Amino acid sequence: MGWKDFFKKGKGDQEEETFKDLSLKSMEPGFYVDYDLKTWQVKAYNTYDWGAGDISYEWQLVSSDDTIYLEREVDDEDEWCISRKIGFASLGAEVRNHIVQHEDPPDEITYKGVTYYMEEMGGGQFLKGGKGPGQQLLKWDYEDDSGEKYLSIEQWGEEDFEASLGEPVEEYQFTNILPSESNV
Secondary structure, X not given: OOHHHHHHHHHHHHHHHHHHOOOHHHOOOOOEEXXXXXXXXXXXXXXXXXXXXXEEEEEEEEOOOOEEEEEEEEOOOEEEEEEEEXXXXXXXXXXXXXXXXXXXXXXXXXXXXXXXXXXXXXXXEEEEOOOOOOEEEEEEEEEXXXXXXXXXXXXXXXXXXXXXXXXXXXXXXXXXXXXXXXXX
16 A cells, blocks of 8 residues: 555545434434435524433534424434424414413414314523533424324514424435535
8 A cells, every 4th residue: 555545544544434324313404415305504493402311412404595493302213303483473362362361372372274182391502503501491292193294383582472284204204414514
């Protein structure tokens, strides 16, 4: 082996090492991924600590005309979903009024003709970038009858609410994961 081969081999090994561990759960801000016939850039990575070792992970993905949130929950296996934020007011005044009167949203919410039923609720810490200190929040998760459509309400303060709609996805639907130049 000549000296040129020695340097060539070292560079190739480094590139191979850089790209072999690319997966959805290893994405960082700046990465790119293809989903639903679009290329998305990872703009943010966050975690939610729900206590007792229950942690969920979130990536904010931005394309030229859309923003989605890819979420990963670890149960017996990884469960993935995407969601899009909607205006909390679009759920109707009765949802806000119910929360003010009962300190919880109603057990079922109808939005755009789909009825969602409360599945679970909990409190936790939002960790921007996956690091503390965390910001406290309450979250209520709803599903439709099919279990294929989700609605979530998050409460960040006395009267600061956010809502989102989501659906389950599979890891194989995301392809061509690439780091940005700064991540290589």
